[in-house]
Amino acid sequence: ISNIKNMPNISFSALMLIADRYSEKYGFTPEQRNKIDEVLNRYQSKHEAITKIRKKYPDNKDLFESLFGKKPSGEIGVIIGPVSIFFRCSDAEDYAMIYHQKFGTAASVSVREVFEALGSGGVSIEGSSIPELRGTIIAEAPTPKEESESAAIYVHEEQHAIKRLFDEEYARFGIQ
Numbered sequence: 001i002s003n004i005k006n007m008p009n010i011s012f013s014a015l016m017l018i019a020d021r022y023s024e025k026y027g028f029t030p031e032q033r034n035k036i037d038e039v040l041n042r043y044q045s046k047h048e049a050i051t052k053i054r055k056k057y058p059d060n061k062d063l064f065e066s067l068f069g070k071k072p073s074g075e076i077g078v079i080i081g082p083v084s085i086f087f088r089c090s091d092a093e094d095y096a097m098i099y100h101q102k103f104g105t106a107a108s109v110s111v112r113e114v115f116e117a118l119g120s121g122g123v124s125i126e127g128s129s130i131p132e133l134r135g136t137i138i139a140e141a142p143t144p145k146e147e148s149e150s151a152a153i154y155v156h157e158e159q160h161a162i163k164r165l166f167d168e169e170y171a172r173f174g175i176q
Contacts, residue, residue: 004083053133054080
């Protein structure tokens with residue numbers, strides 16, 4: 001995880017060499033090594049999909065629209081992580097769309113759904129309108145907060161996206 005965070009564009013072969021070193025050092029079983037290889041393959045696939053969509057949509061509002069089917073109502077900040085796309089929303093309805101995983105041009109949220117979403121500081125969702133990006137979308141609610149709290153929300157939600165790489169059951173059930 002630290003190698004991925006410190007060097008998000010690290011090559012797959014470099015990651016495999018790191019895994020080889022750890023495997024030799026700690027004597028991983030074949031089952032453990034297979035799990036590591038699976039995780040690294042999932043990481044590589046997710047990271048490439050994130051990089052590809054960001055290149056295709058360098059404008060934050062266009063990126064939001066590509067994932068949710070309509071332009072955001074408010075300003076959108078985006079942080080691209082090694083395995084996540086973090087949306088910093090200024091509009092409650094935009095955040096509620098993410099929180100409730102509303103995808104498509106007809107997607108809308110009710111007042112109740114907005115209030116429910118605003119009960120959280122952030123969210124990490126399993127869904128995506130683009131299958132390769134499932135489990136990579138995270139967001140922060142548009143509530144006033146200190147910069148340190150905002151940074152903590154990002155770290156917390158990113159941990160959920162990273163956790164999904166390691167645990168298929170976690171991802172399968174959409175645990176947030």
